[in-house]
Amino acid sequence: MNESVTETTQDSPARQRVDALQAALESAFGDTAVGIERFRNELTLELTADRLLDTAARLRDEAPFVFEQLIDVCGVDYAAYGQDEWTTDAASLSGFGRGVERMDLSEPDPDRRFAAVYHLLSIKHNHRLRIRVRLDGEMPRAPSVIAVWNAADWFEREAFDLYGILFEGHPDLRRILTDYGFIGHPFRKDFPLIGQVEMRYDPEKRRVVYQPVSIEKRPNVPRVIRAQAGPGEEPQPPQDAADA
Amino acid sequence: MPEIRNYTINFGPQHPAAHGVLRLVLEMDGEVIERADPHVGLLHRGTEKLAEDKPYNHSVPYMDRLDYVSMMCNEHGYVSAIEKLLGVEPPERALYIRTLFDEVTRILNHLMWLGAHGLDIGAMTMFLYCFREREDLMDAYEAVSGARLHSAYYRVGGVYRDLPDAMPRFERKHLKDPSEAKALNRNREGSLIDFLDDFADRFPGLVDEYETLLTDNRIWKQRTVGIGVVAPERALQLGFSGPMLRGSGFEWDLRKKQPYAAYDRVDFDVPVGVNGDSYDRYLVRVEEMRQSARIMKQCCQWLRDNPGPVMVDDHKIAPPPRGEMKADMEALIHHFKLFTEGYCTPVGEVYSAVEAPKGEFGIYIVSDGSNKPYRLKIRAPGFPHLAAMDEMAKGHMLADVVAIIGTMDIVFGEIDR
Numbered sequence: 001m002n003e004s005v006t007e008t009t010q011d012s013p014a015r016q017r018v019d020a021l022q023a024a025l026e027s028a029f030g031d032t033a034v035g036i037e038r039f040r041n042e043l044t045l046e047l048t049a050d051r052l053l054d055t056a057a058r059l060r061d062e063a064p065f066v067f068e069q070l071i072d073v074c075g076v077d078y079a080a081y082g083q084d085e086w087t088t089d090a091a092s093l094s095g096f097g098r099g100v101e102r103m104d105l106s107e108p109d110p111d112r113r114f115a116a117v118y119h120l121l122s123i124k125h126n127h128r129l130r131i132r133v134r135l136d137g138e139m140p141r142a143p144s145v146i147a148v149w150n151a152a153d154w155f156e157r158e159a160f161d162l163y164g165i166l167f168e169g170h171p172d173l174r175r176i177l178t179d180y181g182f183i184g185h186p187f188r189k190d191f192p193l194i195g196q197v198e199m200r201y202d203p204e205k206r207r208v209v210y211q212p213v214s215i216e217k218r219p220n221v222p223r224v225i226r227a228q229a230g231p232g233e234e235p236q237p238p239q240d241a242a243d244a
Numbered sequence: 245m246p247e248i249r250n251y252t253i254n255f256g257p258q259h260p261a262a263h264g265v266l267r268l269v270l271e272m273d274g275e276v277i278e279r280a281d282p283h284v285g286l287l288h289r290g291t292e293k294l295a296e297d298k299p300y301n302h303s304v305p306y307m308d309r310l311d312y313v314s315m316m317c318n319e320h321g322y323v324s325a326i327e328k329l330l331g332v333e334p335p336e337r338a339l340y341i342r343t344l345f346d347e348v349t350r351i352l353n354h355l356m357w358l359g360a361h362g363l364d365i366g367a368m369t370m371f372l373y374c375f376r377e378r379e380d381l382m383d384a385y386e387a388v389s390g391a392r393l394h395s396a397y398y399r400v401g402g403v404y405r406d407l408p409d410a411m412p413r414f415e416r417k418h419l420k421d422p423s424e425a426k427a428l429n430r431n432r433e434g435s436l437i438d439f440l441d442d443f444a445d446r447f448p449g450l451v452d453e454y455e456t457l458l459t460d461n462r463i464w465k466q467r468t469v470g471i472g473v474v475a476p477e478r479a480l481q482l483g484f485s486g487p488m489l490r491g492s493g494f495e496w497d498l499r500k501k502q503p504y505a506a507y508d509r510v511d512f513d514v515p516v517g518v519n520g521d522s523y524d525r526y527l528v529r530v531e532e533m534r535q536s537a538r539i540m541k542q543c544c545q546w547l548r549d550n551p552g553p554v555m556v557d558d559h560k561i562a563p564p565p566r567g568e569m570k571a572d573m574e575a576l577i578h579h580f581k582l583f584t585e586g587y588c589t590p591v592g593e594v595y596s597a598v599e600a601p602k603g604e605f606g607i608y609i610v611s612d613g614s615n616k617p618y619r620l621k622i623r624a625p626g627f628p629h630l631a632a633m634d635e636m637a638k639g640h641m642l643a644d645v646v647a648i649i650g651t652m653d654i655v656f657g658e659i660d661r
Binding site: 014178226 | 290328329481494595606608612615618623627
């Protein structure tokens with residue numbers, strides 16, 4: 001099916017393209033990038049925020065890359081990475097625990113908590129690349145790539161809206177998906193799924209009022225991490241957020 | 245002399261030509277658009293956040309509700325991303341069924357687009373004709389999955405079940421004139437494959453009918469030629485994909501360039517526009533419908549000749565057959581674990597894209613090895629298209645805004661997610 005799933009075929013054209021791109025990336029950015037990863041035949045170039053802009057311009061313009069298109073920009077919040085709600089690796093005398101341990105996200109570690117992820121596509125060479133930039137702080141900052149790829153406009157607004165990532169140099173960094181006057185960044189892991197406020201019509205005030213939510217979040221299915229992950233896979237221990 | 249000011253008008257979110265809940269704030273100089281500022285998000289449901297709180301297989305039905313006129317293509321993007329993450333390959337028959345239904349979906353989407361686009365700019369008849377054919381295809385959806393729209397038919401590891409041997413028929417007692425039953429059921433005597441095969445035979449003739457109404461129609465050309473022109477280099481910069489990119493002259497189709505499912509085993513052509521205007525994108529989409537019928541034909545032939553399984557035989561990710569569960573303890577446990585906890589995926593991240601009718605529909609999954617996606621990002625093709633609204637509408641007349649919204653093929657389910 002997907003070229004990438006048939007990655008066992010050693011000399012498929014798709015695989016050769018990825019090999020060539022990986023070699024070109026290593027020679028061009030081997031010393032400035034944080035790392036180059038390959039998983040399921042997809043390449044990820046990890047950068048620091050200060051190298052993003054010049055790398056992006058080179059990726060767009062230089063002959064071995066020619067990434068004319070920015071396919072997607074999205075934020076990721078790593079605050080709860082690798083945490084589960086149900087212990088499955090050890091049994092007590094009375095058996096496995098049946099209770100769900102709620103994740104504690106009241107004070108997430110701001111260090112390298114967020115990431116901005118860019119997906120690039122080259123129509124000329126027919127290859128793809130992912131760029132990941134890890135960001136620090138409660139209000140993380142990243143340079144805007146809008147000058148390199150104009151498509152970044154709305155994608156960066158979305159990442160700002162949902163994760164609170166500030167894209168410096170963006171001309172119009174407004175909220176995009178949430179309601180007018182919305183408070184908070186809803187896709188952060190410490191923002192509850194059921195939200196902070198609910199809305200109802202108040203017959204006395206004769207208008208719509210907002211009030212704190214009255215329902216409690218109930219995980220229907222606990223989040224579980226089992227060491228033996230996936231059919232036919234080598235056991236992979238969950239990694240720490242820092243070295244993921 | 246009185247002061248002359250630009251006029252700001254509000255368009256939508258409740259407007260029949262806004263294709264859902266688009267709110268446009270337009271700055272006008274007389275009747276000419278100076279700036280268009282789309283306000284989106286009125287249909288934001290937080291699909292990605294909801295999916296992060298559920299095991300992988302619980303989110304398939306959410307995908308139907310993204311782009312709600314090309315349901316199965318969204319599912320295809322989602323399940324192929326999970327399959328890539330797990331390293332699972334569905335059986336060949338499932339790949340052909342997916343190819344067949346992706347093309348059914350493409351025709352469904354393009355018919356909806358053509359009807360609505362026509363209606364928006366004054367060709368009301370189109371809407372009625374297009375919905376006549378959509379009805380047949382939605383019957384095919386219903387026959388295969390039980391639902392006319394939100395099918396949840398593609399599953400990780402294959403498709404939910406094999407194609408049915410009988411096509412549901414019109415019943416005499418429900419018809420005003422019972423003697424019509426025979427004519428209505430003419431192509432429903434056989435299996436679903438026979439029905440779709442017959443549709444693929446009939447459909448090019450029906451597209452000819454649409455084209456007689458539009459392609460050389462003077463009013464249609466006046467409303468679309470030279471409207472919303474996007475130069476090739478701008479189309480790349482703005483992140484266009486699908487017919488929007490092909491309309492500007494790029495021969496770029498993921499079905500050809502990065503083939504998935506059975507697209508490398510079927511024969512079809514990729515239409516490309518020249519001028520990058522609304523009319524060229526119309527021609528591209530109409531030709532795509534013809535090509536889809538061609539692909540459907542080939543899939544029907546293959547599916548007739550090659551029976552086989554439609555789901556992987558790994559009960560860690562696919563449920564065991566109902567009959568087996570009644571006798572086999574292991575099958576019962578598999579079923580229970582699969583539907584309560586789901587399956588854990590390997591640690592890693594994948595991006596998988598399919599050529600949805602509107603463009604590149606991509607799913608990016610970050611997995612930390614748990615039974616739920618740690619981060620799910622849906623790359624909706626309509627999102628960058630609508631972002632280009634300002635650039636495409638600038639300098640056009642107010643009435644052309646409707647034509648530009650139409651040519652973008654906007655659906656808010658996927659833009660707002």
